[in-house]
Amino acid sequence: MELRYYGIPVSPGVAIGPALVIDTEGIRITHRTVIPEQVPQEIARLRQALDQAVADARDNRQRITALHGPALGNIFAAHESALADPAIRTQIEQLIREHNYSAEYAVSRLIRDYVKKLEDAAQRVPEHARAEVLRRAAEFIDLEKQVLVHLLGKDSEPLQELSEPVIVLATDLMPSDTADFTPRTVLAFATEKGGNTSHTAILAGALEIPAIVGIGKFLTQVSGGETVIVDGDQGVLIINPDESTLAYYEEKRAALLSRADRYLLLRDKPAVTLDGVPIRLLGNIELAHEAQHCLDRGAEGVGLYRTEFLYLNKTADPTEEEHYEAYRAVILTLGADKPVVIRTLDLGADKFSSLSSSVAEEKNPFLGLRSIRLCLQRLDLFKTQLRAILRAATLGDVRIMFPMISTVEELRQCRTLLNEVKEDLLEEQVPFKADLPIGTMIEVPSAAILADLLAREVHFFSIGTNDLVQYTLAADRNNQQVANLYNPADPAVLRLIRQVVEVGKRKEIEVNVCGEMSGEPLYVPLLVGLGLRQLSATPRKIPEIKRVIRQLRTDEAEQMAQVAMQLETARQINGYLREQLRRILPGEAE
Numbered sequence: 001m002e003l004r005y006y007g008i009p010v011s012p013g014v015a016i017g018p019a020l021v022i023d024t025e026g027i028r029i030t031h032r033t034v035i036p037e038q039v040p041q042e043i044a045r046l047r048q049a050l051d052q053a054v055a056d057a058r059d060n061r062q063r064i065t066a067l068h069g070p071a072l073g074n075i076f077a078a079h080e081s082a083l084a085d086p087a088i089r090t091q092i093e094q095l096i097r098e099h100n101y102s103a104e105y106a107v108s109r110l111i112r113d114y115v116k117k118l119e120d121a122a123q124r125v126p127e128h129a130r131a132e133v134l135r136r137a138a139e140f141i142d143l144e145k146q147v148l149v150h151l152l153g154k155d156s157e158p159l160q161e162l163s164e165p166v167i168v169l170a171t172d173l174m175p176s177d178t179a180d181f182t183p184r185t186v187l188a189f190a191t192e193k194g195g196n197t198s199h200t201a202i203l204a205g206a207l208e209i210p211a212i213v214g215i216g217k218f219l220t221q222v223s224g225g226e227t228v229i230v231d232g233d234q235g236v237l238i239i240n241p242d243e244s245t246l247a248y249y250e251e252k253r254a255a256l257l258s259r260a261d262r263y264l265l266l267r268d269k270p271a272v273t274l275d276g277v278p279i280r281l282l283g284n285i286e287l288a289h290e291a292q293h294c295l296d297r298g299a300e301g302v303g304l305y306r307t308e309f310l311y312l313n314k315t316a317d318p319t320e321e322e323h324y325e326a327y328r329a330v331i332l333t334l335g336a337d338k339p340v341v342i343r344t345l346d347l348g349a350d351k352f353s354s355l356s357s358s359v360a361e362e363k364n365p366f367l368g369l370r371s372i373r374l375c376l377q378r379l380d381l382f383k384t385q386l387r388a389i390l391r392a393a394t395l396g397d398v399r400i401m402f403p404m405i406s407t408v409e410e411l412r413q414c415r416t417l418l419n420e421v422k423e424d425l426l427e428e429q430v431p432f433k434a435d436l437p438i439g440t441m442i443e444v445p446s447a448a449i450l451a452d453l454l455a456r457e458v459h460f461f462s463i464g465t466n467d468l469v470q471y472t473l474a475a476d477r478n479n480q481q482v483a484n485l486y487n488p489a490d491p492a493v494l495r496l497i498r499q500v501v502e503v504g505k506r507k508e509i510e511v512n513v514c515g516e517m518s519g520e521p522l523y524v525p526l527l528v529g530l531g532l533r534q535l536s537a538t539p540r541k542i543p544e545i546k547r548v549i550r551q552l553r554t555d556e557a558e559q560m561a562q563v564a565m566q567l568e569t570a571r572q573i574n575g576y577l578r579e580q581l582r583r584i585l586p587g588e589a590e
Contacts, residue, residue: 001240002238002239002241002245003238003239004238005190005236005237006237007212007214007216008194008212008214009211009212009232009233010211010232011205011209011210011211011232012210012232012540013188013210013232014210014230014233015167015209016187016227016229016250017166017187017227017228018164018166018224018228019166019169019222019225019226019239020167020168021169021170021219021222022168032102033099034101034102035100039100042096042101043096043097046092046093046096046107047089048150049147049150050083050089053143053146053147054080056146057077057080058076060079061079061080082143083147088110091110092106092107095110103151104151107144107147108148111141112144115137115140115141118137118140119137122134122137138174169190169219169222169228170191171193171219172191172192181203183209186209188209188210188211189211189230190212190215190218190228192217193213195214202309205286205538208293209232210230210232212235212236218239221239229241229245229249264543266550267543268298271300272549273553273554273557274551277533279528280300280533280535281299281300281534281535281536281545281546281549282301282304282341282534283297283302283303283536283538284537284539285304285306285330286305286309287309288329289333291329291333294542297540297543298546300338300339301334301339301340301397302338302340303341303534303535304462305327305330305341307344307346310322321388323387323389323392324391327389327398328395331395331396331398332395332396334396336395336396336397339397341400341401342389342401343441344402345371345381345385346370346403347371347374366471370404375414379417387424387425390433390436393433393436394433398433401438401441401460402414402438402441403464404441404443404444405440405441405444405454407446408454408457411440411454415457439462441461442462442463442464443463443467443468443471444467444468444471445468448500449499451499451503451504452503452507455503455504455507456507459510460509460511460512461500461504461511462514463500463515464515465513465517468496468497469486469490469517470486473486473493488523489526489573490569490573494564494565497513497530498530505531510534511531511533511534513527513535514537518537519541521545521581522577522578524545524549524552525548525552525556525557525577526564528557529557530561548581548584560576560580563576564577
């Protein structure tokens with residue numbers, strides 16, 4: 001019987017294949033205590049297992065770093081550090097000596113105590129910080145699993161030895177579970193737990209395989225080997241599809257592959273309208289190796305390099321050298337002639353080990369200490385990143401962008417700090433680029449309203465439509481109860497975008513759109529019609545956008561924008577844009 005489940009789509013595409021269920025619920029421990037004479041032997045077994053687990057974590061870190069860059073590799077660096085921590089080892093050995101626990105039980109007892117404390121703490125922190133605390137608890141369970149595998153001599157079947165690629169289904173996926181994932185072995189994955197910011201979601205995007213997380217309970221309905229479908233566009237998992245469903249998705253998958261082949265032919269062609277107006281297309285990236293994805297999709301550079309992942313899955317904040325090496329990798333991949341816009345840190349205080357004590361003070365995280373506000377309070381973090389950006393800028397066309405600017409004073413503070421860092425580097429005789437372009441995100445209404453004043457301070461604007469929609473309409477984009485209000489085509493949002501674009505024209509500074517809106521073909525004619533000549537999107541969206549641009553005339557785009565701006569509701573505007581896209585590209589507006 002066909003079963004359907006719905007979750008959070010975190011990586012698009014359609015995959016059809018056999019299910020492989022990964023058990024992430026732990027390993028059964030067969031005995032709890034040993035006789036006193038066996039205690040030295042248990043400690044020896046413990047030390048050997050910990051050393052083997054450290055070696056595994058080190059190997060995983062090196063392999064993942066080589067494949068996907070240091071950001072994902074840092075997950076296993078944190079594991080390596082925790083497993084080698086003398087304090088943890090001493091506490092486990094103490095349990096064995098004092099209670100005659102077996103090595104397995106002592107490991108499980110200590111780590112489960114840690115997990116219980118974290119889960120209790122999660123109930124006392126604000127909702128926005130809860131996911132991060134629970135993620136840390138899950139990673140401790142992963143550490144337990146890695147050690148027990150060596151103590152009990154049990155391991156799962158290596159993915160490389162499978163006879164055919166699979167679709168992985170799991171309660172959740174730990175870093176150790178995903179270390180061997182490649183597009184050759186894993187077609188897609190779906191999990192009962194997780195969110196769109198989990199490391200598994202980020203890995204899916206890096207591998208470019210379809211993925212769904214946060215589905216809820218479904219593993220009781222699958223044992224492995226069944227045919228399953230993962231629709232990463234709509235967030236649908238289908239177990240045992242019937243013939244008609246299978247035929248539909250086979251056709252959809254074939255259409256997507258055909259479209260991908262068609263888009264590949266556009267890679268080296270310019271993004272120019274039918275009447276000869278060039279539109280610069282740039283990529284949004286989070287991991288260093290995604291710079292290659294930009295080149296593969298025909299992007300002209302990186303319009304948004306998110307740097308937050310450098311801070312996640314780590315026991316300490318990243319060093320200047322870690323920042324520098326990540327930026328250097330992107331610049332060297334793209335070449336010195338392609339722009340790289342590096343956005344400074346855009347996270348809340350709850351993501352920092354050094355700031356954990358301030359988490360409980362946050363009552364409304366979206367209006368609290370996050371992004372540039374955090375950086376202006378934690379100057380050590382901010383200056384470390386600024387130093388690395390200035391140094392890396394000597395290697396290519398690097399530009400710096402400040403997020404969530406809401407006042408002119410904030411922007412001026414950022415510029416002052418940047419100048420201070422330049423003076424420090426000059427005094428230390430460290431090479432850096434002094435004249436790199438400075439930009440600001442326009443993602444809160446106050447910034448859009450003050451665009452004419454902000455334009456005096458910067459060389460370019462980048463409109464972050466995700467937050468701009470959220471703050472303009474007072475609708476949390478992650479809250480399903482107000483999802484109907486969150487719409488980038490709302491007239492209020494469009495008026496703010498138009499105002500910013502008009503300021504850019506008057507002040508002769510570049511204006512880019514780097515939110516999800518710029519990656520949707522539906523909105524491309526509207527944005528071009530409003531006067532945008534630069535768009536930045538996820539690399540895999542670049543070919544779709546380019547196809548729309550190459551079938552569009554700027555005069556008809558301007559006419560579409562004029563009509564859209566006269567409509568009164570987001571529903572009316574979306575309906576009108578769909579009609580127009582069907583005319584421009586038949587079949588592309590569904």
